[in-house]
Amino acid sequence: xxxxxxxxxxxxxxxxxxxxxxxxxxxxxxxxxxxxxxxxxxxxxxxxxxxxxxxxxxxxxxxxxxxxxxxxxxxxxxxxxxxxxxxxxxxxxxxxxxxxxxxxxxxxxxxxxxxxxxxxxxxxxxxxxxxxxxxxxxxxxxxxxxxxxxxxxxxxxxxxxxxxxxxxxxxxxxxxxxxxxxxxxxxxxxxxxxxxxxxxxxxxxxxxxxxxxxxxxxxxxxxxxxxxxxxxxxxxxxxxxxxxxxxxxxxxxxxxxxxxxxxxxxxxxxxxxxxxxxxxxxxxxxxxxxxxxxxxxxxxxxxxxxxxxxxxxxxxxxxxxxxxxxxxxxxxxxxxxxxxxxxxxxxxxxxxxxxxxxxxxxxxxxxxxxxxxxxxxxxxxxxxxxxxxxxxxxxxxxxxxxxxxxxxxxxxxxxxxxxxxxxxxxxxxxxxxxxxxxxxxxxxxxxxxxxxxxxxxxxxxxxxxxxxxxxxxxxxxxxxxxxxxxxxxxxxxxxxxxxxxxxxxxxxxxxxxxxxxxxxxxxxxxxxxxxxxxxxxxxxxxxxxxxxxxxxxxxxxxxxxxxxxxxxxxxxxxxxxxxxxxxxxxxxxxxxxxxxxxxxxxxxxxxxxxxxxxxxxxxxxxxxxxxxxxxxxxxxxxxxxxxxxxxxxxxxxxxxxxxxxxxxxxxxxxxxxxxxxxxxxxxxxxxxxxxxxxxxxxxxxxxxxxxxxxxxxxxxxxxxxxxxxxxxxxxxxx
Amino acid sequence: xxxxxxxxxxxxxxxxxxxxxxxxxxxxxxxxxxxxxxxxxxxxxxxxxxxxxxxxxxxxxxxxxxxxxxxxxxxxxxxxxxxxxxxxxxxxxxxxxxxxxxxxxxxxxxxxxxxxxxxxxxxxxxxxxx
Numbered sequence: 001x002x003x004x005x006x007x008x009x010x011x012x013x014x015x016x017x018x019x020x021x022x023x024x025x026x027x028x029x030x031x032x033x034x035x036x037x038x039x040x041x042x043x044x045x046x047x048x049x050x051x052x053x054x055x056x057x058x059x060x061x062x063x064x065x066x067x068x069x070x071x072x073x074x075x076x077x078x079x080x081x082x083x084x085x086x087x088x089x090x091x092x093x094x095x096x097x098x099x100x101x102x103x104x105x106x107x108x109x110x111x112x113x114x115x116x117x118x119x120x121x122x123x124x125x126x127x128x129x130x131x132x133x134x135x136x137x138x139x140x141x142x143x144x145x146x147x148x149x150x151x152x153x154x155x156x157x158x159x160x161x162x163x164x165x166x167x168x169x170x171x172x173x174x175x176x177x178x179x180x181x182x183x184x185x186x187x188x189x190x191x192x193x194x195x196x197x198x199x200x201x202x203x204x205x206x207x208x209x210x211x212x213x214x215x216x217x218x219x220x221x222x223x224x225x226x227x228x229x230x231x232x233x234x235x236x237x238x239x240x241x242x243x244x245x246x247x248x249x250x251x252x253x254x255x256x257x258x259x260x261x262x263x264x265x266x267x268x269x270x271x272x273x274x275x276x277x278x279x280x281x282x283x284x285x286x287x288x289x290x291x292x293x294x295x296x297x298x299x300x301x302x303x304x305x306x307x308x309x310x311x312x313x314x315x316x317x318x319x320x321x322x323x324x325x326x327x328x329x330x331x332x333x334x335x336x337x338x339x340x341x342x343x344x345x346x347x348x349x350x351x352x353x354x355x356x357x358x359x360x361x362x363x364x365x366x367x368x369x370x371x372x373x374x375x376x377x378x379x380x381x382x383x384x385x386x387x388x389x390x391x392x393x394x395x396x397x398x399x400x401x402x403x404x405x406x407x408x409x410x411x412x413x414x415x416x417x418x419x420x421x422x423x424x425x426x427x428x429x430x431x432x433x434x435x436x437x438x439x440x441x442x443x444x445x446x447x448x449x450x451x452x453x454x455x456x457x458x459x460x461x462x463x464x465x466x467x468x469x470x471x472x473x474x475x476x477x478x479x480x481x482x483x484x485x486x487x488x489x490x491x492x493x494x495x496x497x498x499x500x501x502x503x504x505x506x507x508x509x510x511x512x513x514x515x516x517x518x519x520x521x522x523x524x525x526x527x528x529x530x531x532x533x534x535x536x537x538x539x540x541x542x543x544x545x546x547x548x549x550x551x552x553x554x555x556x557x558x559x560x561x562x563x564x565x566x567x568x569x570x571x572x573x574x575x576x577x578x579x580x581x582x583x584x585x586x587x588x589x590x591x592x593x594x595x596x597x598x599x600x601x602x603x604x605x606x607x608x609x610x611x612x613x614x615x616x617x618x619x620x621x622x623x624x625x626x627x628x629x630x631x632x633x634x635x636x637x638x639x640x641x642x643x644x645x646x647x648x649x650x651x652x653x654x655x656x657x658x659x660x661x662x663x664x665x666x667x668x669x670x671x672x673x674x675x676x677x678x679x680x681x682x683x684x685x686x687x688x689x690x691x692x693x694x695x696x697x698x699x700x701x702x703x704x705x706x707x708x709x710x711x712x713x714x715x716x717x718x719x720x721x722x723x724x725x726x727x728x729x730x731x732x733x734x
Numbered sequence: 735x736x737x738x739x740x741x742x743x744x745x746x747x748x749x750x751x752x753x754x755x756x757x758x759x760x761x762x763x764x765x766x767x768x769x770x771x772x773x774x775x776x777x778x779x780x781x782x783x784x785x786x787x788x789x790x791x792x793x794x795x796x797x798x799x800x801x802x803x804x805x806x807x808x809x810x811x812x813x814x815x816x817x818x819x820x821x822x823x824x825x826x827x828x829x830x831x832x833x834x835x836x837x838x839x840x841x842x843x844x845x846x847x848x849x850x851x852x853x854x855x856x857x858x859x860x861x862x863x864x
Contacts (some may be wrong), residue, residue, distance in 0.1 A: 026861055031834040038835075068827060154758070157751040164751070194748035194794050198813070198823055201845035202755045217821075472746050 003098070006043050006052065009036065023077055029358035030390045031061050033080075036542065037063070051090050051100050058111045058569065059083045065332040079114055083107065097585070106311055140506065152255070158199050159252045165192035166248070168693060169241045173234055174428055177421075181230035183593070189237065190219040191276040196244065208247050211266055214273045215240045220439050231417055236242040236272055238424075243269050259583040294338040294442075355450055358411050359398045362597060365400075366406045366693035372400045372509050373714035408598065415493045415500070419444050422464050426489055429468040436475050436486040437468060448492040448500050449594055456502070457591055463504045463588045464489070466562065471508035471586050472504050487720045499574075500594055505587035511580040519546070537580040542566040570725070573599070573614065590707065599694050599721060602688040604670065610719045611683075611693060612711055614671060617724040619678060620671035621686060629664050639664060639680045641671060650682045654706065672724045679728055690714060695722065737859045739764040742784075746770075746777040746791035746803065747821070756790060756821075762848035763855070774798025778806060781813055790819045793829060801832060808837045817858045819827065 013036045020029065037060040044052035049655035059080060066076035084105055093100035169189050176185040197212035215237060221227040247264050290304045299307070320338065321327040321369045375381065376393050423439040430437040448456075467489055475485045492503040513534060520526045520540045532540075540546060542562050569576045574592040592614075593599070601612035620641065628640035629648075637648040648669075652659035661684055670681040692711035697704070708723035743765055747753045753770045760768060760828065769786065771777035773795040780786065793800040800820055807813045820833045820841040830841055839858045842851060 026857075027834055028837065028839055028861075031837050034831065034835050064827065064831050068830055111747050154751060154754055157754060161749060190795070191748070191794055191796065195752065198792075198844045199749060199751045199755060202752075346770060 003047065003049070003091070003094045004039065006047060006049065007088075007584075009040050009094045010084075010087050010091045012036070013040070014088055017081065017084050023075060025063070025066055025080065027067060030067050034060060034063050046288055048434075049090075049094050051104050052087065052094065054108065055083065055087050055090060055104050058108055058115075059087070062111060062114055071114055075114060079111060082488045083111070087643050090228050091557075105251065109207055121629060155203060155251070155255060158203060158611065159248055159255070162196050162199070163245060163252075165195060166241050166245050167420075168192055170238070170424070173238060174424055176229065177231070177234055177424075180707075183223060184222045186219055186229070190216060190223065193219065193241075193244075206249070207264075207266060208244065210252075211240065211247070211269070214227055214270060215244070218273055218277055227276070233276060233512065235417075235420060237267075238420075240273065264490060269678055289334075289341055291339055292340055293323070293333065296333070296337065298333045298337070299323065304327055337469075353410075355411070359451075362407050362411060363636070365404050366597070369400050369404050369693070370712045370714075370716070371628055372396050374716040377715045385607065408449075411450045412594070413450050413453065414445045415453075415502070416444040416450050418453055418460065419491050419493070421457075422460060422491055425464055426460060427470060428480065429465060430472070433468065433472075434474060435468065435472045438486055438488045439470055440488055441492070442490065443493040446500060447594075448493075448592070449597070451597075452500075452592060452594070455572050456574075456590075459565045459572075459590065460502065460504070462562075462565045462568075466565075466586075467506040467508065470508040471510075473509050477509075481509075499591040501589065501591045503587055503589050505585060506586040510582040510584050510586050511538055511541070512582055513579070516540050516546075535578075538580055541578070542576065573616065575616075597693060599709075599711070600689070601692050601711070601721065602670070602689055603719065604651075604668075604681075604683040605685040605687055606651050606655070606683050607659050609655070609657055610687065610713065610717070611651070612690075612713075612719045613672070613681075613723045614708075614721065614724070617672050617674075618670055619673050622669045622671065622680075623667075624664055624669060626665045637664075639669060641680065644678075646671065647677075647679045647731070648682060649679050649727060651727075652682070653734070654727065654730050674725050674728045679731065681727070692719070692721070738857045740767050741765060741787040741855075741859070742767045742769065743788045743790060744769050744771060744777060744780055744786045746772075746774065746789065746795070746800065748772050748792065748795045752792065753840045756841075759846070759848040759851050763852035766856070774800065774803035774806065777803055781807070781816075786816065788817045788819070788859075793820060793833075801829075801836060804833060804836050804838055815862075817852055817855075817862060819858065827859060 001286070013033065015035075016032070025033070027569070037056050040056045041053050041060065044050075044056060062071065062076060062079060062083070065071040066073060066080075067215075080392055086104060089102070090100045090104065092385065093102070169192050170183050172188040176182065176189065177224075177387045179185065193212045195218040197209050197216060200206075200209040200212060218233070218240075219237070222229050222233065227233065232258075243264065243266060244619075247266075250264060267424065290299075293299050294301055303676075307319060307322050307326070307328060310326075311317050311319050314498060317325075320334045324331050324334055372393075376397055381389060381393070421440045423441065424436055426439045472487045472489075473481065473483075476717055478487060479485055488507050490503070490505045494501055516537055517526070517532070520543075521528050523546070525543055525546070546563065566576050568591070569590050572592055574590055576591075577589040578586065579589065580586040599612070600615040602615050602618055604611050604613055622641065623642075624639050630638045630640065630645070631637075638645045639648050640646075649665060650659075651657075652662075659667070659682075664680075664682055667682050667684055668686055670683060670686075672679055672681050690713070694709045694711055694712070695707050696702070697707070706726035706729075707720050708726070709721045710718055711721055743760060745753050745756050745760075745768060747756070747770075750772075751842055753772075757768055757770075760766070769778050769780055769784070774791075775798045777789070777791065778798075781789075789803075791803055792802040798806075804818055804820065807816055807818060817839045818837070820838045821842050821844060822833075822841055833841060840854050841856050
């Protein structure tokens with residue numbers, strides 16, 4: 001490639017320009033020139049022919065503007081003609097002298113002026129050729145046109161096809177969640193919005209067109225990597241498609257002559273989309289008024305649902321108005337809840353922090369607490385007897401404990417995201433199994449340690465699968481049983497004590513206690529003569545290898561039973577319970593500690609050793625009388641605790657320590673509760689209760705039976721945290 | 735000179751309602767000889783099986799997009815002279831320029847009226863006849 005060749009390319013372009021039949025650059029011609037210009041600029045760049053590169057590039061931009069009707073066609077034609085001539089003389093210069101002695105600046109300035117300034121004045125002429133292009137929102141002129149398409153059958157088609165298309169979004173979004181970088185999935189979600197927007201624009205459905213357009217724009221940014229695909233973005237898209245679906249559904253209701261419901265308010269979702277587009281962190285959706293009132297205990301859920309239904313009856317009223325006028329809630333309660341709601345909206349002063357930084361901070365605070373506690377207990381300091389030092393140290397103690405409390409809260413996030421993932425899982429599973437299931441969530445804003453979120457995910461998934469697969473009946477069976485065709489799975493979260501409680505309830509077939517019993521007898525888990533309470537029978541399904549489903553399905557029949565769930569829950573120091581009524585449904589109740597970082601412990605002393613017992617597992621502390629102690633030779637020692645005979649476990653024996661007291665009536669007994677049994681633990685002394693920061697013992701000491709971790713006690717010494725279930729197993733093995 | 739209203743026009747769009755919309759608009763302009771395809775792949779099949787005089791294609795479709803269809807048509811010796819009108823949602827610069835470079839005959843922005851559609855078709859057909 002040399003200058004001569006470059007000039008030949010330019011000459012070719014000039015001659016095809018000369019041979020144009022009309023003084024007009026139509027689109028196919030522009031296409032040819034654009035391709036030729038692309039070749040020229042490419043070559044000019046390699047030959048370092050700066051002026052040619054700039055000039056040809058400018059001509060390319062001019063053509064693009066002409067194509068987009070952003071420059072008047074006649075003006076563009078004239079400019080292009082002069083540009084080509086100039087280009088030829090520049091090429092001549094390079095060819096003859098290796099450089100161009102003149103200047104292209106004058107022409108380039110003119111070009112920039114023409115390209116940069118919108119040609120408002122020439123619109124009318126452009127109008128005859130094409131609809132207004134450019135950045136103006138499409139559709140303004142066509143929508144007001146006389147022959148707008150308002151055909152009823154088209155509308156019907158649109159409703160059916162539109163709903164079907166948007167339905168696809170949900171499936172693809174599940175995939176996208178798993179592979180946020182997969183452009184195919186983004187495309188597959190983009191397309192339905194795009195298609196819906198296109199048709200809506202013809203049918204003059206402005207609301208639908210606008211929302212679909214905004215969602216499409218958002219996805220386009222995600223596709224071009226201008227926006228990261230975050231769970232918040234995914235939620236927003238889902239919420240958006242739900243709103244779109246509701247709008248189309250409303251259209252259908254109107255067409256079918258059903259009573260019109262209130263106009264769907266899209267302002268909130270539009271606002272969220274705008275924020276997301278600017279790359280702002282998505283604010284939490286403000287809680288609904290009803291939710292706040294239920295949380296405050298002003299009304300219950302049933303009252304809320306009924307009131308909401310009544311609020312929909314035309315003329316529609318706001319929920320607050322309904323509640324007040326019907327005397328369900330006082331104006332004071334409603335206005336207080338409204339204020340609370342308003343606060344949430346403005347409460348978006350948040351920043352994002354890397355979770356690792358938070359973990360480090362919380363760890364350091366833990367160390368600080370221990371160190372200050374060591375200082376407080378220092379005998380040297382205490383012997384000084386200085387009142388000021390004592391006062392200052394106690395001040396330090398209260399500040400550090402406040403610091404610890406507020407730093408733990410930093411890592412807390414609402415359970416909402418987990419619930420949303422679960423809702424989607426239900427949708428997906430029920431689709432596969434042909435069941436109709438609604439998901440209701442309560443207490444989405446209940447907070448939990450970020451580090452716990454991933455841990456509780458798998459047990460929750462398993463319980464959800466169980467509920468959909470085993471709990472829910474098929475629609476026809478539900479109708480036969482006199483239930484609504486569509487089942488409901490409710491996810492509920494709330495705080496109780498230092499725990500977060502998660503409930504998963506379904507209104508499915510419930511546990512068949514007779515079936516469970518028989519199966520347990522068959523499997524040798526219980527004997528036919530065992531008298532078990534309902535609760536005990538329910539809990540049988542938590543035993544290893546138990547499964548009552550007749551058919552192994554793709555979802556929960558992987559040979560993994562509820563026993564695995566129970567183990568996973570217990571590994572997290574959680575508890576699990578089942579409530580069920582045959583024919584009515586089942587509720588799995590799980591309680592988890594809010595955080596894995598801190599444990600509420602009871603410090604006990606045996607001989608000279610100190611141990612920490614998790615307070616959750618402690619039922620009672622007793623010092624028995626002599627009479628309640630029983631020892632049958634060759635059998636276990638037992639203690640009569642309020643009429644129940646509980647086995648005695650001697651901690652000093654298990655850990656081979658010399659105790660102070662060997663007689664239970666002289667020592668202290670801790671009644672500990674394990675999975676299905678309680679035992680009395682014999683210790684010398686109770687030293688007190690303390691919240692300790694859990695330290696794991698490292699890889700090599702991970703599997704020590706009876707010990708779940710270590711902690712640094714207030715005096716700086718290390719104490720082992722005991723695991724009740726492990727201790728019981730050790731005792732039983734002896 | 736008026737355009738032969740008996741032109742056989744192929745509408746390519748994955749959204750059936752959209753095809754119907756375009757069909758209705760064409761009918762208002764007097765064009766009733768219309769066939770449909772739901773994406774680029776299906777369109778190529780139609781083009782191979784019967785003579786078609788004019789293509790109106792959507793931009794965004796699964797399997798084979800409008801741009802890919804355009805490129806396939808332009809690189810096929812039998813089909814490369816076919817008039818090709820691209821339907822786009824907005825006049826997005828990058829899309830339009832890509833289509834123009836690939837040899838599109840013209841483009842039209844949704845939503846459009848029967849008149850504008852008619853004008854575009856006439857303009858394309860006349861420039862070919864010239």
